[in-house]
Amino acid sequence: MSAQRDMKEKNPWHTPVTIIFSVIGVIAIVALVTVAVLQNRPLPQKYKYGIVLDAGSSHTALYIYEWPAEKDNNTGRVEQTLSCKVDGPGISSYASAPWKAGKSLTKCLEQARQKVPVKRHSETPLYLGATAGMRLLNLEDSSASTKVFQAVEEALQKFPFSFQGARILSGQEEGAFGWVTVNYLDDRLEQNLQTRGALDLGGASTQISFVSDNFDGSDSPDNAVAFRLYGNDYNLYTHSFLCYGKDQALRKTLAQQTKSGPGTILDPCFHPGYTETKNYSVLYDSPCVSDRKPQGAPATFNHTGKGNFSRCQEVVKRIFNFTECKYSQCSFNEVFQPRLQGPFGAFSAYYFVMNFLNLTDTSIPLEVVTERLSRYCATPWNQVKEQHPGVKLKYLAEYCFSGTYIVTLLTKGYNFTSENYPNIKFIKKIKGSDAGWTLGYMLNLTNMIPAEAPDSPPLPYAGYVSIVTVIALLLFVLFIFSLRPLWPRCSKHPQII
Numbered sequence: 001m002s003a004q005r006d007m008k009e010k011n012p013w014h015t016p017v018t019i020i021f022s023v024i025g026v027i028a029i030v031a032l033v034t035v036a037v038l039q040n041r042p043l044p045q046k047y048k049y050g051i052v053l054d055a056g057s058s059h060t061a062l063y064i065y066e067w068p069a070e071k072d073n074n075t076g077r078v079e080q081t082l083s084c085k086v087d088g089p090g091i092s093s094y095a096s097a098p099w100k101a102g103k104s105l106t107k108c109l110e111q112a113r114q115k116v117p118v119k120r121h122s123e124t125p126l127y128l129g130a131t132a133g134m135r136l137l138n139l140e141d142s143s144a145s146t147k148v149f150q151a152v153e154e155a156l157q158k159f160p161f162s163f164q165g166a167r168i169l170s171g172q173e174e175g176a177f178g179w180v181t182v183n184y185l186d187d188r189l190e191q192n193l194q195t196r197g198a199l200d201l202g203g204a205s206t207q208i209s210f211v212s213d214n215f216d217g218s219d220s221p222d223n224a225v226a227f228r229l230y231g232n233d234y235n236l237y238t239h240s241f242l243c244y245g246k247d248q249a250l251r252k253t254l255a256q257q258t259k260s261g262p263g264t265i266l267d268p269c270f271h272p273g274y275t276e277t278k279n280y281s282v283l284y285d286s287p288c289v290s291d292r293k294p295q296g297a298p299a300t301f302n303h304t305g306k307g308n309f310s311r312c313q314e315v316v317k318r319i320f321n322f323t324e325c326k327y328s329q330c331s332f333n334e335v336f337q338p339r340l341q342g343p344f345g346a347f348s349a350y351y352f353v354m355n356f357l358n359l360t361d362t363s364i365p366l367e368v369v370t371e372r373l374s375r376y377c378a379t380p381w382n383q384v385k386e387q388h389p390g391v392k393l394k395y396l397a398e399y400c401f402s403g404t405y406i407v408t409l410l411t412k413g414y415n416f417t418s419e420n421y422p423n424i425k426f427i428k429k430i431k432g433s434d435a436g437w438t439l440g441y442m443l444n445l446t447n448m449i450p451a452e453a454p455d456s457p458p459l460p461y462a463g464y465v466s467i468v469t470v471i472a473l474l475l476f477v478l479f480i481f482s483l484r485p486l487w488p489r490c491s492k493h494p495q496i497i
């Protein structure tokens, strides 16, 4: 008994000083780890917002984007959180009653007011960009275009957001920002991957934008846009064809067919059995159409479908000029185009039309695409209506023309072949955000894509926590070892002094 008591007394671990020392050591290390971890813990996410209105020729759409507040100038974290289609036509259609253009936008802006948290309203930028419809109105009647913008601005200023102005985008901007959107959402810019070209088909204009090794802008400076994004330089080729959006292309194709004829158009691009009386003004009231109503013709014409793909393609081809080219190579209408390169994303009306026709899969050979289109165009109008009861008749009547136009534009216009047609992907959205120019436009105006690659933290948060914990444990073990002189001597038989 007394030997045991003696041993206890000699064992330094049992001295109060050592116990207090150890407890303080442990507490200090736990405190150190806790403070370090808490201090560096990612904060609960707060979001910032941006709103862009795409005022297109056929309609206006509002998009809200959000991103984590602390990532303003950082990597691909901006996401679309709401899209709202404005009721009615595009703002350029309100030239004779501009106030209606402003009023038409309010419903979607009300939705935006609900969606963005109140405390973020005043700092949320709101942009309106108008495309080919307003470009055309501005060409035709610039004072009408100014009035439409005044009405629209007045309406937008009534909302609590930070309104940054309404303006017409140039065709070059529309093409380039569409390309930025697609490649940003695909993370191709930040990761310096091969970029994806952008094919955008609207109602009044169409854009093609891509990076090609044999294009540095010297051949055709008007088609060049230089970007430095995330530390990489891009020489983008871009061209916007005004009047080659699918609605204006349809007018041009129809007007072409009225040139010689009397009051009836027998149209191979519309289904057999389709027949409508239309006013000539639907064709000629556009700066895209230079032909005029045939001499002595009545005010209206009879539009009758014949449903013949190959003849439709012949008529469509006539709206392109393939004969002149002062460069080494052209697409059409004397416009330079370098060799096609890389994958492409085709969106807007490219997607709507090819999706309706069940032709978004580009592994389907081009010959099969044309066969299917031929069959679809030859389908009687009544049968088409029966098969698609839910589709708006105006859209439904035009899909034969639109499909033919898309195939002709891609193959004859831009020179896609059977070999590189599969490089095209028809897309609507990428990771939940619509493909289109709006996101690229906002990223540019808010400086959200840095020219240089952002510095990334040396360690992710989990790695940081692990390292702090391991070092703290090591310190603790070292501390224990530093008390070694005080450790009891090991012996099988306790020494009794």
Ligand SMILES: Nc1ccn([C@@H]2O[C@H](COP(=O)(O)OP(=O)(O)OP(=O)(O)O)[C@@H](O)[C@H]2O)c(=O)n1
Pocket: 055, 056, 057, 058, 059, 090, 131, 132, 133, 201, 202, 203, 204, 205, 206, 245, 246, 247, 348, 349, 352, 353, 395
């Ligand atoms: N389900 C749908 C929706 C739209 N469209 C067509 O797609 C085109 C609209 O494409 P969009 O990108 O919205 O064009 P806008 O922005 O209106 O035109 P632009 O860019 O030329 O100003 C229009 O011809 C419209 O008729 C379609 O065929 N099917």
